[in-house]
Amino acid sequence: MGEFTIAVLSGDGIGPEVMRQAIRILRTIERLYGHTFALKEALVGGAAYDAHQCHLPQETIDVCEAADAILFGSVGGPVTAQNDPKWKDAEKTALLGLRKRFGLGVNLRPSVIYPFLAHLCPLKHEIIKDGVDMLIVRELVGGIYFGKHQTDGDKAIDVMEYTVDQIERPLRFAFEAARMRRHKKVTVVDKANVLDTSRLWRRVANDMKDKYPDVQLEFMYVDNAAMQLIQHPSSFSVMATENMFGDILSDAASVLPGSLGLMPSASLGDRIHMYEPAGGSAPDIAGQNKANPIAQILSAALMLRYSFHLDAEAQLIERAVQNVLEAGKRTGDLTHQGESAVTTDAMGEAIAAEMERLKGTT
Numbered sequence: 001m002g003e004f005t006i007a008v009l010s011g012d013g014i015g016p017e018v019m020r021q022a023i024r025i026l027r028t029i030e031r032l033y034g035h036t037f038a039l040k041e042a043l044v045g046g047a048a049y050d051a052h053q054c055h056l057p058q059e060t061i062d063v064c065e066a067a068d069a070i071l072f073g074s075v076g077g078p079v080t081a082q083n084d085p086k087w088k089d090a091e092k093t094a095l096l097g098l099r100k101r102f103g104l105g106v107n108l109r110p111s112v113i114y115p116f117l118a119h120l121c122p123l124k125h126e127i128i129k130d131g132v133d134m135l136i137v138r139e140l141v142g143g144i145y146f147g148k149h150q151t152d153g154d155k156a157i158d159v160m161e162y163t164v165d166q167i168e169r170p171l172r173f174a175f176e177a178a179r180m181r182r183h184k185k186v187t188v189v190d191k192a193n194v195l196d197t198s199r200l201w202r203r204v205a206n207d208m209k210d211k212y213p214d215v216q217l218e219f220m221y222v223d224n225a226a227m228q229l230i231q232h233p234s235s236f237s238v239m240a241t242e243n244m245f246g247d248i249l250s251d252a253a254s255v256l257p258g259s260l261g262l263m264p265s266a267s268l269g270d271r272i273h274m275y276e277p278a279g280g281s282a283p284d285i286a287g288q289n290k291a292n293p294i295a296q297i298l299s300a301a302l303m304l305r306y307s308f309h310l311d312a313e314a315q316l317i318e319r320a321v322q323n324v325l326e327a328g329k330r331t332g333d334l335t336h337q338g339e340s341a342v343t344t345d346a347m348g349e350a351i352a353a354e355m356e357r358l359k360g361t362t
């Protein structure tokens with residue numbers, strides 16, 4: 001029986017709606033396994049700005065510092081409202097601030113097509129008939145996101161920098177993860193035909209590969225990777241890449257299983273890890289009880305696995321999610337026109353009920 005303290009940062013838009021369902025799932029785990037989760041809610045993003053005129057207040061950082069893990073929703077407002085002080089730089093201050101503060105250098109984003117959702121994949125059946133099961137390992141505290149940013153009149157600069165240390169962490173994770181998979185392959189995605197940083201990534205990967213003789217290492221330019229992701233998605237197992245390439249390719253990979261609303265993520269840090277859906281605050285559907293809570297719920301499952309080493313509990317959540325989807329319960333992002341969709345709340349409720357049922361049968 002474990003006791004864990006979790007900083008709960010719901011944030012903006014659909015964040016609080018999907019977080020409520022992740023909390024329901026965590027409460028179900030408490031009941032089923034006798035663990036205790038102390039949930040410490042704190043403000044972040046636009047929600048924090050309303051209260052403190054700041055997107056990442058010190059008291060939120062303090063709550064995170066005192067926690068065993070951080071469960072994060074999403075931050076940011078409508079893409080068209082970025083000059084409103086409430087939204088201006090909310091993501092940079094809050095999200096990038098937390099990533100830097102906690103050294104969250106390894107971001108994991110799985111993309112798996114469940115056979116019973118294969119018809120929702122935007123690609124033709126013959127392209128995905130061999131299945132898709134890939135893990136994107138994205139570097140998260142370096143690269144162009146954290147280089148110098150400057151605007152001088154009509155000129156703006158953003159600088160991409162990497163050090164060997166920053167590259168080694170995600171690559172080590174990628175090699176280790178590949179070892180445990182059916183296809184023991186790491187694809188390092190870069191732009192080494194142009195960028196020095198990419199050449200450094202290749203050097204580090206080549207220096208490391210002898211330690212992992214069982215893992216095949218390949219390099220691919222990012223433009224080709226974007227194409228291969230659509231044409232041969234089954235050919236990827238672990239994809240390791242720098243911060244911005246990983247951001248873009250993970251949104252692309254997220255729709256292969258049917259929706260961005262299915263993709264969880266884990267951001268592994270020096271001491272405390274953070275768990276967040278790959279998608280954002282989705283202002284277009286916020287407040288309507290129709291967002292898909294599964295990315296948030298699966299992020300909580302990753303938290304149980306990576307931060308608390310509760311693998312059986314994480315698996316129970318993952319199995320319940322699959323069963324509920326397979327039984328035909330879907331939020332609007334996973335339904336075609338004319339098909340009926342369930343609400344965010346109903347989806348959370350169904351997953352919790354399935355967890356109770358599954359646990360009762362074992």
Ligand code: NAD
Nearest residue numbers: 074075076077091260261279280281282284285291292333
């Ligand atoms: P978005 O990811 O919020 O939404 C893109 C599309 O995906 C929208 O149509 C949205 O409705 C849909 N979508 C996303 N999550 C969904 C879910 N769980 N269920 C159903 N549909 C879902 O990206 P955007 O619209 O480009 O950005 C909106 C705001 O979110 C911006 O301020 C952006 O900076 C921010 N953002 C935050 C994070 C984060 O906090 N981790 C991540 C990405 C974007």
Ligand code: IPM
Nearest residue numbers: 076091092095247278279280
């Ligand atoms: C993500 C998001 C963030 C990123 C934004 C909101 C800064 O898109 O987590 O994928 O680019 O990392």
Ligand code: MN
Nearest residue numbers: 247248251278
């Ligand atoms: Mn993104």
